[in-house]
Amino acid sequence: MQEIIITELTQALQELARGFAHYLPRAVVMLIIAFAGWALAYVLKVLVRSVLRLTKFSKFSESAGATQLLNQAALPSSTELLSRFVFWVAWVGFILLGVSVLGIVGLQEYTSRFFLFLPRLFVALVILFLGSLAASFFSRAALLAAVNANFKSSRLLSVSIRIIISIFALSMMFEVLGVAEQTMLMAFGTVFGAVMLGLAIAFGIGGKDLAREFLEKRLATGKKEEKEDELSPL
Amino acid sequence: MAEETLLTDDFLRQLINVGEVDILVGLPTHNNAKTIEPVLRAVQAGILKCFPRERVVIINADGGSKDGTPELVTGTSIDDVWRASKVYALRTLHAITTQYALGPEPGTALRMILAAADLLRARACVVLSPDSTAMEPDWLQRLVGPVYSDKFDMVSPIYSRQKFEGVLMRNLLYPMTRAIYGYRIREPYASEFAISGRLATDFVTSEVWNDEWGRSGAEICLTVTAITGKYRVSQSFLGTKTQADRSASDLVAAMRRTVGALFSSLDSNFPLWSTITDSQSVPTLGTQSELAPEPVRVDCERLREMFATGVAQLEPVFRSILSAATLCELQRIANLEISEFNYPADVWAKTVFEFAASYHKSIISRDHIVQALVPLYRGRTLSFLLENSDDHGDDIERSVESLCGEFERLKPYLLEVWADRK
Numbered sequence: 001m002q003e004i005i006i007t008e009l010t011q012a013l014q015e016l017a018r019g020f021a022h023y024l025p026r027a028v029v030m031l032i033i034a035f036a037g038w039a040l041a042y043v044l045k046v047l048v049r050s051v052l053r054l055t056k057f058s059k060f061s062e063s064a065g066a067t068q069l070l071n072q073a074a075l076p077s078s079t080e081l082l083s084r085f086v087f088w089v090a091w092v093g094f095i096l097l098g099v100s101v102l103g104i105v106g107l108q109e110y111t112s113r114f115f116l117f118l119p120r121l122f123v124a125l126v127i128l129f130l131g132s133l134a135a136s137f138f139s140r141a142a143l144l145a146a147v148n149a150n151f152k153s154s155r156l157l158s159v160s161i162r163i164i165i166s167i168f169a170l171s172m173m174f175e176v177l178g179v180a181e182q183t184m185l186m187a188f189g190t191v192f193g194a195v196m197l198g199l200a201i202a203f204g205i206g207g208k209d210l211a212r213e214f215l216e217k218r219l220a221t222g223k224k225e226e227k228e229d230e231l232s233p234l
Numbered sequence: 235m236a237e238e239t240l241l242t243d244d245f246l247r248q249l250i251n252v253g254e255v256d257i258l259v260g261l262p263t264h265n266n267a268k269t270i271e272p273v274l275r276a277v278q279a280g281i282l283k284c285f286p287r288e289r290v291v292i293i294n295a296d297g298g299s300k301d302g303t304p305e306l307v308t309g310t311s312i313d314d315v316w317r318a319s320k321v322y323a324l325r326t327l328h329a330i331t332t333q334y335a336l337g338p339e340p341g342t343a344l345r346m347i348l349a350a351a352d353l354l355r356a357r358a359c360v361v362l363s364p365d366s367t368a369m370e371p372d373w374l375q376r377l378v379g380p381v382y383s384d385k386f387d388m389v390s391p392i393y394s395r396q397k398f399e400g401v402l403m404r405n406l407l408y409p410m411t412r413a414i415y416g417y418r419i420r421e422p423y424a425s426e427f428a429i430s431g432r433l434a435t436d437f438v439t440s441e442v443w444n445d446e447w448g449r450s451g452a453e454i455c456l457t458v459t460a461i462t463g464k465y466r467v468s469q470s471f472l473g474t475k476t477q478a479d480r481s482a483s484d485l486v487a488a489m490r491r492t493v494g495a496l497f498s499s500l501d502s503n504f505p506l507w508s509t510i511t512d513s514q515s516v517p518t519l520g521t522q523s524e525l526a527p528e529p530v531r532v533d534c535e536r537l538r539e540m541f542a543t544g545v546a547q548l549e550p551v552f553r554s555i556l557s558a559a560t561l562c563e564l565q566r567i568a569n570l571e572i573s574e575f576n577y578p579a580d581v582w583a584k585t586v587f588e589f590a591a592s593y594h595k596s597i598i599s600r601d602h603i604v605q606a607l608v609p610l611y612r613g614r615t616l617s618f619l620l621e622n623s624d625d626h627g628d629d630i631e632r633s634v635e636s637l638c639g640e641f642e643r644l645k646p647y648l649l650e651v652w653a654d655r656k
Contacts, residue, residue, distance in 0.1 A: 067597075140598065140602055141599075143547065143548065144548070147543065147544050147548055147609060148485075148605060148609065150543070231532055231615065232399045232400065233401055233402035233485055233492075233611075234402060234423060234488055234492065
């Protein structure tokens, strides 16, 4: 009995040692790949950061309103954010490559799926970023134009534009990711329609005086001249 | 050369037919048929009276007029002026017209006129506004004379103005240009001025035209170029400035052309203006004429309301442009009634400087920064009108002088926010 136990234990230990000996070189290779990947990803990050600084990407980002958006979200600068994104994508890619070397059944499939998903993830993130930029830029442009034209509901107009663009960008992003495409499409259509209908009703009922004033200003040019101030800036 | 792409073949042909000239008179126009004739008569009379021996050409750069303005320019004969003045020019007076675009672009018009002056090797180039119906023949002498005879490179105008005219000039452009560049030029954005052929050539070939703000606000860039390039600058009293349309409906466009271009000029000239600590007067020719005050038709309550609404609605935008202290002060002013309304000079100067620093840092879109200044300018306009409600002439001058003093005193504050925005 004792001998059987000892034999079984010895066999188990030998199996473990064989398995360990089988996987150890692969684990070492995986670690080497992960480490080399980290080094390469770091070099890539520095390279991307330098190129972005040389091409004055931050200026472009500032003038487009991205910097302000990132500041509001307590995120680093656009240059830093992009270079970090490149670093993480590259490193995670190398780690998964290393994991595939281990030869664990099932993991390889997930690894290849991840690599296939990467371009879509990147495009979705770009859409989200550009959508946020566009929403911020156009809502501010509408707010400024409305305030300078003495339009009463400037904030409402600005917020409406921001919401519409954001919903549009989000629905595009989900479509690219392939997440609940039909649901998102329907949700977008419903929300967009509801917003438009709401605005039309609000303007028609709540703002009938405003609508009249607006039309009078546009159509009755004779009256307009009488109302204008005689102030010349230059 | 810029001229190669800017000037059409037909226009070049006409210029070649004219040959070299001594004086070039530039008239940028767009639908000015109602006012162009008295201006042309004044120009022709001025040439006959003051420059009968000089070779003169009138260049009309038209932005696609539909009312026959270019035909009026080329069709107005000098014969009537000869008969009236009994003085004959010793040279042929040429008048050329060219269409540079389908819509008005003041910067392009000026560039075309200066390119023509460069090609024709004009010794002096004078640009006149087509809606200055009160123009006198002497204006030509007062503008061109110092360039042609006294070797000045730029002559800027000084007008007699009503207190509700040139409000942006008095409250922002003049004080800020003076504090920044150290020259007391009353009209840094002039619609009438004269420059030497040397300055015309240098300016038309400068980098200014590569910048969007430079193109749209070429007039103010020309003044800045003359100051920073150490050209000889002077001013001339011209008399009353009349404007066909006094309405402030195009205020945003005016702010873009002037304030935007002025803010933009600060970027490239920082090493120069950051070392200037005071301002110097500019040689000024002629004497100021008295002006009978006219009643002002301004809805003060509407101005106050637009200012208060702007401060409230644009708060998120202002939070990224202004310091907390300035924004807090603006919110306090926005709550004041008309009877106690006051936008003090020091707060206004700080506001403008913080806007300039934010513009430099492109904290948001530069165009949005300029647009965001419009409601605040309305508040300052109201304060200026209320402060000077019973004042005329010298009293208003003292008020402007005091504002300029505040801008100069607070220049270190601009340097501070320039380096670190808040």
